[in-house]
Amino acid sequence: MTWLLVILPGFLAGLVQGLTGFGAAIIMMIFLPQLLPVDQSAGVAGLIMAASVITMVVRYRQHIRLKRIIIPFIIYASVAAWSVHLGKVLDVQLLRTLLGGLLVGLAIYFTLSKQAGTQRYPFYVAGAFMIISGFFNGLFGIGGPLMALYFLSLSQTTEDYIANLQTFFLFDIIYITTIRVSTGILSSADIPIVLIGMLGAMLGTLLAGQILPHMNMLMVRRVIYAFIGLSGCYYLVF
Secondary structure, eight states: THHHHHHHHHHHHHHHHHSOOOOOHHHHHHGGGGGOHHHHHHHHHHHHHHHHHHHHHHHTTGGGGGGGGEEEEHHHHHHHHHOOOOOOOOTTHHHHHHHHHHHHHHHHHHHHHHSSSSSOOOHHHHHHHHHHHHHHHHHHHHOOOHHHHHHHHHHHHHHHHHHHHHHHHHEEEEEEEHHHHHHSSSGGHHHHHHHHHHHHHHHHHHHHHHHGGOOOHHHHHHHHHHHHHHHHHHHOOO
């Protein structure tokens, strides 16, 4: 029964990640805390997400632009390395509620504003996205929504958006997993769960790969905003 609580969410996570560019960890974190502590669940979810991320990095590798990724990743990773240790000392439920409110507000704004998300953000807004994303990634393994908005604002095509966002996440997975292993949050005992989840994630990503070419950039934007809003509602309610 345990494997069903991993492979099916993994499939849904891979499907969502493949269609929106983020969200795998959000889906997995609905289910994994039923099996593991929150900090360990975040680490396992990140590794499961690697299956989807690597698949898309390889598929869209010709569209990767490293100059767009390096500086945002340095800021994001620096904050994540600090916040990964805070889950035991902060009011996690309050933080989840704050994150939920932020995501719902952003989803409403971007859905109603015709120009939002189509232009580059000022440096202070982009920097805030990186800091907030890194903070919540360290705590819950969830840093995707705001970084998705950041890379979406820089992209003219779906391929550009997916390629650069997934490369960013690949760097993040390698970095934050190293920290979690070195601090004992993750161990070899987690490997079976990770592998089962990866199987589901790869199947979901492959299905998404058949759907995504039929979606134009406008459709992708709408799906992203909708999923950000749903994610926010989840954090507000639960």
